[in-house]
Amino acid sequence: xxxxxxxxxxxxxxxxxxxxxxxxxxxxxxxxxxxxxxxxxxxxxxxxxxxxxxxxxxxxxxxxxxxxxxxxxxxxxxxxxxxxxxxxxxxxxxxxxxxxxxxxxxxxxxxxxxxxxxxxxxxxxxxxxxxxxxxxxxxxxxxxxxxxxxxxxxxxxxxxxxxxxxxxxxxxxxxxxxxxxxxxxxxxxxxxxxxxxxxxxxxxxxxxxxxxxxxxxxxxxxxxxxxxxxxxxxxxxxxxxxxxxxxxxxxxxxxxxxxxxxxxxxxxxxxxxxxxxxxxxxxxxxxxxxxxxxxxxxxxxxxxxxxxxxxxxxxxxxxxxxxxxxxxxxxxxxxxxx
Amino acid sequence: xxxxxxxxxxxxxxxxxxxxxxxxxxxxxxxxxxxxxxxxxxxxxxxxxxxxxxxxxxxxxxxxxxxxxxxxxxxxxxxxxxxxxxxxxxxxxxxxxxxxxxxxxxxxxxxxxxxxxxxxxxxxxxxxxxxxxxxxxxxxxxxxxxxxxxxxxxxxxxxxxxxxxxxxxxxxxxxxxxxxxxxxxxxxxxxxxxxxxxxxxxxxxxxxxxxxxxxxxxxxxxxxxxxxxxxxxxxxxxxxxxxxxxxxxxxxxxxxxxxxxxxxxxxxxxxxxxxxxxxxxxxxxxxxxxxxxxxxxxxxxxxxxxxxxxxxxxxxxxxx
Ligand SMILES: Cc1ncc(C[n+]2csc(CCOP(=O)(O)OP(=O)(O)O)c2C)c(N)n1
Ligand SMILES: [Mg+2]
Numbered sequence: 001x002x003x004x005x006x007x008x009x010x011x012x013x014x015x016x017x018x019x020x021x022x023x024x025x026x027x028x029x030x031x032x033x034x035x036x037x038x039x040x041x042x043x044x045x046x047x048x049x050x051x052x053x054x055x056x057x058x059x060x061x062x063x064x065x066x067x068x069x070x071x072x073x074x075x076x077x078x079x080x081x082x083x084x085x086x087x088x089x090x091x092x093x094x095x096x097x098x099x100x101x102x103x104x105x106x107x108x109x110x111x112x113x114x115x116x117x118x119x120x121x122x123x124x125x126x127x128x129x130x131x132x133x134x135x136x137x138x139x140x141x142x143x144x145x146x147x148x149x150x151x152x153x154x155x156x157x158x159x160x161x162x163x164x165x166x167x168x169x170x171x172x173x174x175x176x177x178x179x180x181x182x183x184x185x186x187x188x189x190x191x192x193x194x195x196x197x198x199x200x201x202x203x204x205x206x207x208x209x210x211x212x213x214x215x216x217x218x219x220x221x222x223x224x225x226x227x228x229x230x231x232x233x234x235x236x237x238x239x240x241x242x243x244x245x246x247x248x249x250x251x252x253x254x255x256x257x258x259x260x261x262x263x264x265x266x267x268x269x270x271x272x273x274x275x276x277x278x279x280x281x282x283x284x285x286x287x288x289x290x291x292x293x294x295x296x297x298x299x300x301x302x303x304x305x306x307x308x309x310x311x312x313x314x315x316x317x318x319x320x321x322x323x324x325x326x327x328x329x330x331x332x333x334x335x336x337x338x
Numbered sequence: 339x340x341x342x343x344x345x346x347x348x349x350x351x352x353x354x355x356x357x358x359x360x361x362x363x364x365x366x367x368x369x370x371x372x373x374x375x376x377x378x379x380x381x382x383x384x385x386x387x388x389x390x391x392x393x394x395x396x397x398x399x400x401x402x403x404x405x406x407x408x409x410x411x412x413x414x415x416x417x418x419x420x421x422x423x424x425x426x427x428x429x430x431x432x433x434x435x436x437x438x439x440x441x442x443x444x445x446x447x448x449x450x451x452x453x454x455x456x457x458x459x460x461x462x463x464x465x466x467x468x469x470x471x472x473x474x475x476x477x478x479x480x481x482x483x484x485x486x487x488x489x490x491x492x493x494x495x496x497x498x499x500x501x502x503x504x505x506x507x508x509x510x511x512x513x514x515x516x517x518x519x520x521x522x523x524x525x526x527x528x529x530x531x532x533x534x535x536x537x538x539x540x541x542x543x544x545x546x547x548x549x550x551x552x553x554x555x556x557x558x559x560x561x562x563x564x565x566x567x568x569x570x571x572x573x574x575x576x577x578x579x580x581x582x583x584x585x586x587x588x589x590x591x592x593x594x595x596x597x598x599x600x601x602x603x604x605x606x607x608x609x610x611x612x613x614x615x616x617x618x619x620x621x622x623x624x625x626x627x628x629x630x631x632x633x634x635x636x637x638x639x640x641x642x643x644x645x646x647x648x649x650x651x652x653x654x655x656x657x658x
Pocket of ligand 2: 386480481482509510511512513514
């Protein structure tokens with residue numbers, strides 16, 4: 001076991017996968033950093049610190065620094081993956097998905113289906129995402145709701161260092177396209193990471209806290225907020241069954257339904273705006289398949305139906321918080337029928 | 339063409355305002371006063387001002403993530419800009435956009451932009467309006483943005499539609515940490531622009547007069563109904579890509595050298611005083627006035643009203 005930050009786990013896992021499999025390549029903007037400058041390649045080594053040293057170790061044919069060209073990055077990764085490589089593409093901020101949406105949505109996600117099951121496109125698209133840095137409307141968004149809605153893509157949202165290792169290894173080895181979402185606020189999170197090689201299969205939620213009163217479903221940065229709220233609620237005698245979904249596609253329906261059947265109450269925490277979202281999707285699932293168990297209406301703590309604002313006060317008002325989660329939990333507990 | 343004294347002083351004032359605005363922000367950011375990502379424009383003042391001194395309120399510009407200089411040059415209110423960067427509800431964009439999204443459509447400034455390469459296509463649309471107004475539309479982009487597919491599409495479309503759009507490429511030789519030498523595959527950005535079928539020239543982006551003269555010619559060309567044009571401006575950025583950038587990609591002494599030898603403000607002052615177009619005391623007076631203005635902007639921004647939670651959902655729509 002070693003104590004590691006998520007950003008280092010990402011780098012080390014890519015390193016291990018590149019060492020293990022010669023067909024793994026990586027593409028992105030400034031992932032080498034310093035090409036064409038006096039400082040030379042690796043002068044910076046990736047703006048997130050997730051690719052340092054990889055160029056030196058594996059060379060420019062496998063660690064490919066690209067111009068600012070998101071469509072070509074995803075297209076090139078897709079083309080390489082379709083023809084025998086295993087490609088990891090980095091989109092510097094998830095918000096830039098707008099530039100390369102066609103390649104992701106119409107190409108990568110649909111090859112296998114359109115080609116009658118006769119192709120493979122093993123591509124992992126890594127995207128740092130999320131708010132919390134006052135980075136304003138175009139550098140703060142979550143996009144899991146968009147990609148989860150797209151058949152053909154798998155969507156992963158790790159929250160701990162140990163999970164990051166197993167889920168990223170699985171993503172890179174997976175023969176299907178995977179969107180791997182890295183919350184910017186979690187890069188510095190530290191935790192124990194087992195040394196041995198392992199993968200975590202997709203579609204299995206992680207039980208964060210156990211309790212019999214409320215099921216809380218969360219992803220990404222919301223998991224930590226919900227954990228804080230659950231600790232507060234526990235002091236008041238309210239037990240929370242908090243599930244970190246880990247992957248939103250595939251989705252661990254069984255864990256969700258089992259929990260709700262036990263608690264009878266559901267609270268969903270989502271960093272996305274509330275319409276056509278993961279929160280609405282989960283709520284529909286439970287309403288359809290666990291209706292009889294519900295003791296109260298489903299509660300959601302989400303961002304509002306607005307872009308992510310810049311100013312400090314506005315962004316913190318925009319984001320879910322432990323206080324908002326506690327308030328929603330209290331509302332759930334005090335619900336009386338009729 | 340010889341500029342009047344008023345025009346020279348005005349150009350100097352604009353450049354100096356940008357420089358002092360950015361230098362002050364650099365200090366304020368170090369104090370932790372300002373949230374978010376800030377990309378400073380210092381070093382490139384002659385580009386923004388050399389272009390915008392030709393423009394009126396019905397001419398349009400669109401900017402980049404490094405947008406403060408373009409805003410000031412196009413006439414955005416400096417105090418309101420500072421308030422915006424501080425996140426005040428009284429800021430130019432009510433604290434919603436911050437540094438990367440400063441805009442004042444009312445003065446023809448269609449926004450700084452967080453998406454590299456997003457500006458050029460929008461400038462083509464503003465070019466449609468400009469064509470009917472007899473004005474021009476300017477897309478500012480960097481040497482990094484010039485590699486984005488959106489930029490290529492916009493250039494081709496402007497040629498096809500014969501629009502009065504000028505693609506201004508400020509080549510500061512870096513996109514984030516990557517050198518232009520690596521990322522621009524063509525022999526030169528200017529040659530690539532020419533290949534789209536438009537008039538394409540290059541000018542010295544650290545010399546206000548070089549930019550200003552070249553732009554006069556291009557604006558006449560565009561207004562003459564000849565379609566779009568492009569200009570590559572060779573320039574330098576004096577700070578990191580963003581505030582906090584360790585700049586390890588720079589060579590030893592590189593920053594000191596460009597600040598010493600390639601400073602557009604020093605170049606301007608030397609040029610106008612040597613040619614006896616203006617004397618140093620006149621420029622010193624401008625310096626003092628700008629110092630006061632920036633001081634006032636920061637003081638006002640610091641004490642300006644903060645936004646409230648209720649404002650998060652305001653201005654998502656006009657009517658909903
Ligand atoms: C679509 C998109 N890709 C990447 C980025 C990240 N990014 C912001 S600025 C920048 C470099 C831009 O370089 P250049 O166009 O030369 O402008 P400069 O920073 O030199 O002013 C990059 C890669 C972004 N904001 N948007
Ligand atoms: Mg540049």
